[in-house]
Amino acid sequence: MELIATATFGLEAVVKRELIDLGYTILRSEDAKITFEGDEEAIVRTNIWLRCADRVFVKMGEFRAETFTDLFEGVKSLPWEKWIPEDGRIIVNGTSVKSKLFSISDCQKIMKKAIIERLKASYPRDYFPETGPVYNIKMTLLKDVATITIDTSGSGLHKRGYRKADVAAPIKETLAAAMIKLSFWKPGRVLVDPFCGSGTIPIEAAMIGKNIAPGLSRSFISETWPRIEPSLWKKVRAEAFKAIDNDVKLEIYGYDIDPKAISAARVNAVEVGLSDEISFRRAAAKDLEIEEKFSIIITNPPYGERIGEKDEIQKIYKDLNRIMSSDDTKSLYLITADKSFEKAMRFKKCDRRRKLYNGRIETAYYQYYGRKPE
Numbered sequence: 001m002e003l004i005a006t007a008t009f010g011l012e013a014v015v016k017r018e019l020i021d022l023g024y025t026i027l028r029s030e031d032a033k034i035t036f037e038g039d040e041e042a043i044v045r046t047n048i049w050l051r052c053a054d055r056v057f058v059k060m061g062e063f064r065a066e067t068f069t070d071l072f073e074g075v076k077s078l079p080w081e082k083w084i085p086e087d088g089r090i091i092v093n094g095t096s097v098k099s100k101l102f103s104i105s106d107c108q109k110i111m112k113k114a115i116i117e118r119l120k121a122s123y124p125r126d127y128f129p130e131t132g133p134v135y136n137i138k139m140t141l142l143k144d145v146a147t148i149t150i151d152t153s154g155s156g157l158h159k160r161g162y163r164k165a166d167v168a169a170p171i172k173e174t175l176a177a178a179m180i181k182l183s184f185w186k187p188g189r190v191l192v193d194p195f196c197g198s199g200t201i202p203i204e205a206a207m208i209g210k211n212i213a214p215g216l217s218r219s220f221i222s223e224t225w226p227r228i229e230p231s232l233w234k235k236v237r238a239e240a241f242k243a244i245d246n247d248v249k250l251e252i253y254g255y256d257i258d259p260k261a262i263s264a265a266r267v268n269a270v271e272v273g274l275s276d277e278i279s280f281r282r283a284a285a286k287d288l289e290i291e292e293k294f295s296i297i298i299t300n301p302p303y304g305e306r307i308g309e310k311d312e313i314q315k316i317y318k319d320l321n322r323i324m325s326s327d328d329t330k331s332l333y334l335i336t337a338d339k340s341f342e343k344a345m346r347f348k349k350c351d352r353r354r355k356l357y358n359g360r361i362e363t364a365y366y367q368y369y370g371r372k373p374e
């Protein structure tokens with residue numbers, strides 16, 4: 001069947017690479033969605049292993065829908081009985097862009113009616129109690145073409161389950177993982193986040209370093225579906241446990257000026273069982289010295305948007321310039337919405353810049369490559 005992994009704009013190539021590494025064939029990669037081929041096991045495996053995708057969907061079908069009749073007939077023709085049991089709870093949602101059908105509430109009603117009509121042919125009953133597993137069905141109408149999917153993830157894949165303590169403006173776990181994947185960091189090199197907040201970047205790096213599957217400690221909505229055997233979840237989880245590299249040595253450091261952030265980061269690292277792998281300490285950027293050669297700095301500093309922060313970030317950029325100028329072996333990977341960053345840091349021109357989104361905020365990911373280790 002066709003499955004779809006959705007991703008934040010700008011991360012399609014990273015998610016595509018993750019899917020290829022998991023052994024799946026990519027059918028299409030478009031804005032924010034990657035379609036690939038898979039079976040029930042692929043649903044389980046991708047939910048448990050994808051670090052940078054938002055959600056995984058089953059693609060039920062795609063057809064032209066210019067009228068409500070088209071929509072009704074199109075939805076009714078799809079094999080819902082293969083997925084939804086007699087007591088399944090059906091929730092329909094949708095979006096419409098540049099299409100003749102634009103009333104989402106009407107589309108929702110029509111779709112639900114069509115699904116029930118279809119199920120009546122398989123289950124000989126008039127009333128469906130909807131007391132069982134949940135099926136979130138999504139219609140995406142774009143230029144009169146309806147794509148119908150079922151969400152297999154439930155809560156977004158960024159919810160790994162370890163974030164028990166928060167700070168203001170935490171970065172999404174999926175984006176933090178992508179920042180690491182887009183860098184040259186690997187175990188054996190020192191990784192530093194001087195503005196670590198709740199510790200997301202160091203924790204995601206440690207999980208990558210130890211090959212810990214990001215979805216190992218959480219549940220997924222499709223785990224309640226009768227179509228996917230519980231033994232499949234058990235098998236893939238057991239394999240993921242086995243795949244953890246307990247011997248790898250990591251040197252990962254997180255610093256922050258705020259003691260509350262450092263306590264939050266420590267709580268989160270304990271939650272994911274990585275407190276021995278990461279050192280979190282309170283330090284202001286102005287006092288930070290990174291002595292280890294070939295260190296990699298991956299960070300998400302304040303963007304300078306709050307009142308009083310403008311002057312503060314100028315000082316931060318000066319500190320980063322000092323750290324980066326101390327030798328030519330250090331690399332810096334920094335995400336910010338501050339368009340003046342590159343000039344304000346007064347360092348060399350970045351080697352690469354990528355447009356990414358941190359939630360709804362447009363940001364850029366600046367990459368400065370240090371000298372390569374011999």
Ligand SMILES: C[S@@+](CC[C@H](N)C(=O)[O-])C[C@H]1O[C@@H](n2cnc3c(N)ncnc32)[C@H](O)[C@@H]1O
Nearest residue numbers: 170171195196197198200256257258284285302
């Ligand atoms: C955008 S937040 C980082 C969020 C983090 N990535 C997370 O996921 O929680 C920026 C952090 O920089 C810290 N910070 C601000 N000024 C600092 C300074 N001069 N030195 C060190 N940390 C600073 C703040 O306390 C805040 O936690």
